[in-house]
Amino acid sequence: MDREKYYALMQAPEALDYELYLKTGSLLACQKPFDELCNRDELQFQVVHQVEELWMKLMAYTLLDVDDYLKAGETHRVVTLLGRCHRIMRLMTDQLDLLETMSPKEYQEIRLQLGNGSGQESPGFRILLKLVPELWRSFEQRYLVAEGRTVRSIYDEDYRHDAAYAVAEALIEFDELFGKFRWHHLFLIHRSIGMGAASLKGRSVDLLQAGAKHRFFPELWDVRVAMTDDWGGQYGRVRDSIGHSEAP
Structure with missing residues (x-):
């Protein structure tokens, strides 16, 4: 197979309308030229991370609309658009599997190209960390304060499986x-460089576990604990086995 011929085709300038509309020339020039790659896996490494940034850009753009619809109480719009974000998150997680096809040795070679770079510097990731908490404030004002409700009432005391419940469940799914x-990414790091290693910032990558335990909407998680504890107080935390029965 004529490798050079196909390399040229992959890097051909834009000519057709499809190429011009999608700016494929610019898009495909965002990776290193083939002859500058440090090994055969570096193209994959760049592509996966660049695609992740594009998905996060779309997600952040969509969440801005979600926030507007939360404030307006447009529940169907909120649930539909959060559903789109859920699909994006699944795509982002699944495509990390590609990076597990690299050997630790090849990843070490790629790591030399990163300077002091870290995934924590991802612009999309940093924007999401700032943007997502805003959704809770909008949900709280429109679905709790404005309706005189609490998270506990939505899930338990006044449970109706209504609009507020549907939005809350869409938020907790996100x-x-x-x-x-974040946990999948943590396992990828574990597999490629090991969890006890120092990051390119000089800090142990073990610190990433704290971030993986972070929750945007702790109130939605805590209500389940409160309900379960109350249930245990009412029905008993340890009860007889259902296989146990008194003799007739």
Whole structure:
């Protein structure tokens, strides 16, 4: 196979309308030229991380609309758009699996190209960390304060499986998926460089575990604990086995 011929085709200038609209020339020039790659896996490493940034850009753009619809109480719009973000989060998590096809040795070679770079410097990730908490404030004002309700009433005391409940569940699903993404990324690091190693910032990557335990909407998680504890207080935390029965 003529490798050089196909390399040229992959880097051909924009000509057709599809290429011009998507700016494929610029997009495909965002990676290193083939002859400058440090090894055969570096292109994959760049592409996966660049695609992650594009997904996070779309997610942040979508969440701005979600915030507007939260404030307006447009529940169907909120749930639909958060559903889109849920799909994006799953795509982001799944595509990390590609990076597990690298050997630790090849990753070490790629790591030399990163300078002092770290995933914590991702612009999309940093924006999401700032943007997502705003959603809770909007939910709280529109679905709790304005309606004279609490999280506990939505889930328990005044449970109706209504609009407020649907939005709360969409928010906690986003929180769960974001956490799964962070844990998946943590396992990728564990597999590639080991958890006891120092990051390119000189800090132990073990510190990333604290971030993976972070929750955007702790109130939605805590209500489950409160309900379960109250249930245990009413029905008993330790009870007879359902297989136990008194003799007739």
